[in-house]
Every structure is written in C-alpha cells, then in structure tokens.
Amino acid sequence: MSAVTVSQVRKRFGETEALAGVDLTVDEGEVVGLLGPNGAGKTTLVRVLATLLPPDAGQARIFGLNVVDDANAVRRSIGLTGQHAAVDELLTGRENLRMFGELFHLSGRRAGDRADELLDRFDLADAADRPARTYSGGMRRRLDLASSLLVRPRLLFLDEPTTGLDPRSRNAIWEVTRELVDDGTTLLLTTQYLEEADQLADRIAVIDHGDIIAEGTGDDLKDAIGGQVVDVVLLDPADRSRALEAVPAAEPLSDPRRFRVPVAEDSALGVLGTVADTLRRIGIEVHDLGLRRPTLDDVFLELTGDGPAGGAASDGQGGADTSSTTAGDGQGGAHASSTTAGDGQGGADGSNSTDDGAPSADAAEAGGSARGDDDDDQEAVA
Amino acid sequence: MTTSTTSEPGAAGRPRADTAAVPAPTHLGGRIYWQGRDTWTVTKRNLRHFVRQPRLLVFSTIQPMMFVVLFSFVFGGIAQVALPEGVTYIDFLLPGLFVHSAAFRSTQTAVGLAEDLERGVVDRFRSLPMSRAAVLSGRTLADLVRSLAVVGLMIGVGYALGFRFTEGLLAAVGAVLVVSLFSFMMSWLFCTLALWVPGAEAAQTAGFVFIFPLVFGSSIFVPIETMPDWLALFAANSPLTHAADAARALSIGGEALRPVLLSVAWSVGVLAVIIPLAVRRYRRIV
Numbered sequence: 001m002s003a004v005t006v007s008q009v010r011k012r013f014g015e016t017e018a019l020a021g022v023d024l025t026v027d028e029g030e031v032v033g034l035l036g037p038n039g040a041g042k043t044t045l046v047r048v049l050a051t052l053l054p055p056d057a058g059q060a061r062i063f064g065l066n067v068v069d070d071a072n073a074v075r076r077s078i079g080l081t082g083q084h085a086a087v088d089e090l091l092t093g094r095e096n097l098r099m100f101g102e103l104f105h106l107s108g109r110r111a112g113d114r115a116d117e118l119l120d121r122f123d124l125a126d127a128a129d130r131p132a133r134t135y136s137g138g139m140r141r142r143l144d145l146a147s148s149l150l151v152r153p154r155l156l157f158l159d160e161p162t163t164g165l166d167p168r169s170r171n172a173i174w175e176v177t178r179e180l181v182d183d184g185t186t187l188l189l190t191t192q193y194l195e196e197a198d199q200l201a202d203r204i205a206v207i208d209h210g211d212i213i214a215e216g217t218g219d220d221l222k223d224a225i226g227g228q229v230v231d232v233v234l235l236d237p238a239d240r241s242r243a244l245e246a247v248p249a250a251e252p253l254s255d256p257r258r259f260r261v262p263v264a265e266d267s268a269l270g271v272l273g274t275v276a277d278t279l280r281r282i283g284i285e286v287h288d289l290g291l292r293r294p295t296l297d298d299v300f301l302e303l304t305g306d307g308p309a310g311g312a313a314s315d316g317q318g319g320a321d322t323s324s325t326t327a328g329d330g331q332g333g334a335h336a337s338s339t340t341a342g343d344g345q346g347g348a349d350g351s352n353s354t355d356d357g358a359p360s361a362d363a364a365e366a367g368g369s370a371r372g373d374d375d376d377d378q379e380a381v382a
Numbered sequence: 383m384t385t386s387t388t389s390e391p392g393a394a395g396r397p398r399a400d401t402a403a404v405p406a407p408t409h410l411g412g413r414i415y416w417q418g419r420d421t422w423t424v425t426k427r428n429l430r431h432f433v434r435q436p437r438l439l440v441f442s443t444i445q446p447m448m449f450v451v452l453f454s455f456v457f458g459g460i461a462q463v464a465l466p467e468g469v470t471y472i473d474f475l476l477p478g479l480f481v482h483s484a485a486f487r488s489t490q491t492a493v494g495l496a497e498d499l500e501r502g503v504v505d506r507f508r509s510l511p512m513s514r515a516a517v518l519s520g521r522t523l524a525d526l527v528r529s530l531a532v533v534g535l536m537i538g539v540g541y542a543l544g545f546r547f548t549e550g551l552l553a554a555v556g557a558v559l560v561v562s563l564f565s566f567m568m569s570w571l572f573c574t575l576a577l578w579v580p581g582a583e584a585a586q587t588a589g590f591v592f593i594f595p596l597v598f599g600s601s602i603f604v605p606i607e608t609m610p611d612w613l614a615l616f617a618a619n620s621p622l623t624h625a626a627d628a629a630r631a632l633s634i635g636g637e638a639l640r641p642v643l644l645s646v647a648w649s650v651g652v653l654a655v656i657i658p659l660a661v662r663r664y665r666r667i668v
C-alpha cells in the first residue's frame with residue numbers, strides 16, 4: 001500500500017492558487033523530499049496531508065485513508081513537525097512531551113518514560129525543566145520533532161526541518177531522521193535546499209507554483225542542470241575579458257568580477273587546476289575560486305526557465321529576481337550540456353553565450369539585476 | 383516539464399514501522415473516557431499557564447482581593463443608607479463581588495483562547511488523535527478551578543473585613559456552587575465569543591463592552607431599588623442579578639429559592655445552547 005497518494009489536489013487562498021492540481025505518491029518506507037522555494041505550496045500540501053487543511057478539490061489518502069473523511073484515523077499514523085515549532089512556550093520541555101504523550105493516549109507513566117527517552121535522545125535532558133520559551137531555535141525544533149515521535153509514526157512529515165538552524169542542530173535533526181528511516185518510518189520532507197533533499201531523500205519532487213514540476217533522484221536533477229561549476233571571483237573586473245578568453249569554457253556571470261566554468265563528471269580537480277594554472281599564467285589574481293554545487297535557483301531556472309515563485313533567494317546566492325529571468329530563452333539547458341561536453345576550447349566562450357541569450361542559470365547568479373544589464377556589462381568590458 | 387522518475391523507491395527490504403498508537407475507541411464509553419482524560423490533560427496545561435504568567439496571576443488574584451477592600455471602604459458609607467437594618471456593606475458586597483470577578487475573569491478566558499488559536503501549539507493539538515473539544519473544555523475547566531481559588535481568597539479578605547456567612551456551611555457551599563456555575567457559563571460564553579471575534583485584543587475589547595453595563599446594571603454593588611426605573615427593570619432581569627442575589631441569600635440570608643432557581647436555570651440554559659455551538663464552531667475554524 002502507498003503511504004501517501006495525492007491526486008489532483010487543489011487549494012486556493014483567495015487569489016493565490018497554493019496547490020494547482022498536485023499528484024504525488026510516496027511508498028511505504030520511502031523518503032521523499034519535496035523541494036521548492038518559498039511560497040511554492042510545500043506547507044500547504046503538508047497541511048492537507050496532515051488533516052489540518054481540507055483540499056478544495058482532488059483526493060489525498062494516507063495509508064489508504066482519506067484525509068478528510070477519516071481524519072482521526074489518519075492522525076493515528078502520522079507525525080508532523082511543522083515549519084514553526086508547535087510546542088507550548090510556557091511549559092517545560094518535559095511537560096510538553098508528557099502532555100503530547102497523554103494526548104496521544106499513552107498512559108501517564110508511559111508518557112513520562114517516553115518523554116525522558118526523547119529528551120535524552122534529542123540532547124535536551126539538561127534543559128528539560130526549563131520553559132520552552134527559553135530554548136534556542138535549534139532546541140525548539142528538536143523538541144518539536146521529539147513531540148512528533150512520542151508514538152512512533154508510520155509516516156512523518158517534516159516541513160523545512162532545518163531552515164534557519166545552526167549546523168549542530170541541523171546535523172542532530174538529520175541524524176535522528178536517518179535513524180527513523182532506518183527503522184522503517186516513511187518520510188515526506190520539505191526543503192528549500194537541494195543539498196538537504198539529496199542527503200536525506202530517496203527521491204525528490206520539485207514543486208513550484210503549487211505544481212510538481214519534476215521528480216527524480218538528486219543525481220537526476222543535478223544531471224538535468226549540469227552538475228558542479230568552478231566559480232571564480234576576480235580581484236579586478238577589468239581582467240575578466242582576458243580571463244574569459246584564456247580559460248576554456250568559461251561563462252561570464254552578471255557580477256562583472258565573476259565567471260564560472262562547468263565541470264564534467266569526475267573532472268572537478270582537473271578543471272579547478274586548469275583554471276588556476278591559466279589565471280596564474282596570464283597574471284590574473286582572484287578574490288575567490290572554488291567548486292560550487294548547483295543551487296535550488298539553478299534547478300528552477302533549468303526546469304522552468306523561471307525564477308522561484310517567491311523571488312526570495314533560498315540559499316544566499318542572492319535573489320534571482322523573477323523578472324530578470326522570465327525573459328528567458330526557454331529551458332536554457334545549453335550551458336550545461338554543451339559546455340561540459342566541449343571541455344576544450346569550443347565556441348562557448350563568454351561573449352558568445354551571453355549574446356545568444358545567456359544560459360538561464362546565469363540569471364540565477366544575477367543577484368536581482370536584469371538580464372539586460374548583464375549584456376551591457378559584458379559589452380562594456382569587452 | 384517533468385523529468386522522468388528513475389529512482390527506485392526505498393521501500394524494499396525495510397521493516398514496517400512499528401506503531402504503538404492506541405487504537406481508536408469504538409464504543410461510547412471509550413470516547414467519553416478519552417474526552418474526559420484529554421480535557422484533564424489540557425486543564426493541567428492551562429493551570430500551569432495561569433501560574434506562569436505573572437500578569438494573569440495578578441489580574442485574577444490580587445485584583446479581586448483589592449476590589450473587596452476598595453469597594454467596601456469607598457462605597458460603604460453611602461451604600462449603608464440603602465441597606466436593610468443590620469446588614470453591613472461588606473456582607474452585602476462580597477457575594478456580589480464573587481459575580482463581579484467571575485464576569486471580568488471570563489474576558490481572560492476569551493483572551494487565553496484567542497492567544498492559543500494564534501499559537502503554533504494548536505496545530506499540534508489538531509494533528510493529534512485527541513478530542514478536539516478538549517481544547518475548549520480543558521480551558522473552561524481550568525477557569526473553573528481558578529475561579530474556586532479566587533473565591534476562596536476573596537472570602538479570606540472578606541472575613542478580615544468583618545464579613546460572615548450566617549446561613550450555615552451547606553448554604554455557604556451552595557453560594558460558592560451557584561457562583562461557580564455562573565462562572566463556568568461565562569467562560570463558555572467568552573470562549574464562544576473568542577471563536578467568532580478574531581484576535582486576543584479584539585476578544586478582550588468585545589468582552590469589556592459587554593461586561594461593564596452588565597456588571598453595573600445589576601444588584602452586585604447596590605440594591606436595585608435605588609436605581610432609576612428603566613435601569614431597575616433591566617437589572618431585575620439580568621442573570622448577574624440572579625447570581626448575585628442567590629449568592630447573597632445563601633451567604634447572609636434572605637429569599638434564596640427564587641434567585642437560586644433563576645440563576646441555575648440561566649446558567650444551565652446558556653450552557654446547553656452554547657457548548658454545542660462553540661464545539662461546532664471550533665471544529666470548523668480550527
């Protein structure tokens with residue numbers, strides 16, 4: 001039996017169509033990452049599945065049970081850790097867990113034992129008797145996750161479990177998540193980070209504007225957008241045109257000091273070395289040079305030729321402003337496949353790729369500036 | 383556009399999650415039991431909230447005691463002339479103030495519920511297989527417990543100022559029960575209000591708008607015979623007057639049966655209408 005079956009689910013809030021006919025299946029024991037930018041509809045979908053929000057149309061079933069008609073039965077087999085910690089601020093960590101345990105209909109003693117176990121496991125034992133109000137963001141999130149686990153759920157929803165967390169808390173959450181999965185819990189996890197989905201999920205579903213626009217493994221998605229790049233920031237923008245001529249397959253970015261070089265499978269060190277050697281040879285100094293993984297922005301630009309719905313930068317790459325990218329030449333794609341293949345001197349030099357409508361992923365780097373500016377900059381420098 | 387799904391689901395080879403969830407109660411007895419236990423769990427939570435919010439603690443303990451002192455001294459002199467022979471103002475006032483404090487405390491019920499609805503914790507309550515109505519019944523029950531404690535404190539202060547129950551222990555207990563029932567009814571009333579008026583501030587404002595005229599247009603502070611005719615007519619039919627008169631008669635003597643019956647009838651009648659209404663509304667909006 002499928003753990004989750006969603007078919008043609010729609011949900012509208014006034015003018016906003018938060019879910020525009022979503023189809024999704026999650027098998028029992030599977031870990032699915034729902035990847036999408038702010039406002040894509042992730043939380044709305046999770047809330048529908050967790051019986052918190054009735055869909056306007058379509059059907060959602062959890063272990064074969066309808067989330068509307070059999071809501072109470074569904075609630076017995078799910079756990080939910082939402083984007084905002086749903087714990088009681090005035091109660092201590094221990095009191096919170098005991099209360100939720102009792103409301104899960106454990107006996108008082110069992111709820112107490114379970115609370116102690118979870119406090120230990122989530123590294124909250126020291127803070128167990130302090131009000132949750134005094135907890136840090138990471139502690140609160142851990143308490144929230146623990147609250148979902150008083151009775152081991154067959155299916156756990158994690159809505160952006162690590163957004164805004166420090167690395168230690170993030171690792172703790174990832175670790176517990178993996179343990180749960182090893183124990184057979186089915187997991188539907190939402191995230192804005194490809195990295196996170198890739199780390200935890202068997203399969204990733206990309207959601208945008210309330211619609212699933214792609215599904216596959218992390219590798220599938222990364223392949224689709226061309227894998228890693230060497231990202232170079234020069235000390236002096238005046239050097240860029242020379243650098244673009246000298247470095248094979250270099251592509252300019254909107255920041256006049258930056259350009260990037262796509263990396264084919266297993267050639268990261270080679271390309272890194274070539275770039276460094278070449279720049280050193282022609283006497284150009286860099287401010288920064290490194291390997292960069294594809295970001296969510298890249299995935300989106302590649303998949304939709306459009307910016308993320310919310311326009312908000314998801315991972316510190318700077319806001320890929322929607323307006324700057326919609327002009328896009330469709331799916332782009334050119335940059336990834338053509339340039340990685342043509343590892344050599346091939347035609348894909350900087351000005352070229354800019355002229356024929358810069359690869360859409362460039363706009364991901366645009367930091368909000370319009371494509372037009374990009375071209376202008378390029379010409380000015382060239 | 384959709385890229386193809388090439389991954390294989392990780393289901394194979396993994397053990398099924400062992401879920402220890404208690405099965406759903408199928409018969410009525412089981413449902414009532416869990417309804418009661420969930421209510422008690424939420425009640426404990428709300429009582430903890432109560433003692434951990436200094437603002438609330440002051441509002442609902444110090445303030446009623448202060449009112450006992452202030453009203454009895456400030457109005458004692460002028461009110462005395464309107465009172466029957468041998469009745470002191472503190473005797474007259476204290477049973478009325480039970481009702482007064484219950485009425486004002488109920489605005490806190492509305493605020494508390496409105497705050498809960500804005501808090502994330504309600505989301506968790508909703509995703510648990512608990513009784514939904516327990517959020518309401520747990521709140522009103524906690525308020526009832528609090529109400530008893532406050533009445534106890536007020537009696538203590540009243541005794542220090544010369545108040546005495548004159549009708550025996552049973553009648554005194556009866557007075558507290560009538561007031562508690564009234565208080566419980568007001569809690570539910572204001573829960574209901576909070577479910578229709580969005581936001582804690584609004585709930586509080588709406589509460590005061592109702593409460594002020596009701597409290598002063600009643601026999602809580604002065605005998606209604608002293609009021610202008612139109613106001614006396616309003617006050618004579620107010621449930622607050624019935625509650626105050628009942629508590630007063632059971633405390634210090636006077637005709638008790640009629641106000642007690644009226645007060646209990648009001649409370650039970652309102653509860654019978656409003657509890658199903660509130661529960662239905664809660665299920666719908668949350």
Ligand SMILES: Nc1ncnc2c1ncn2[C@@H]1O[C@H](COP(=O)(O)OP(=O)(O)O)[C@@H](O)[C@H]1O
Pocket residue numbers: 013014016017018036037038039040041042043044045
């Ligand atoms: N309660 C609501 N009222 C109005 N609009 C909402 C509500 N919840 C979500 N939305 C809108 O629906 C869209 C999807 O939101 P959401 O599911 O929260 O996205 P995500 O979790 O992916 O960031 C957004 O445009 C958001 O503004």
Ligand SMILES: [Mg+2]
Pocket residue numbers: 039042043044083159160
């Ligand atoms: Mg969200």
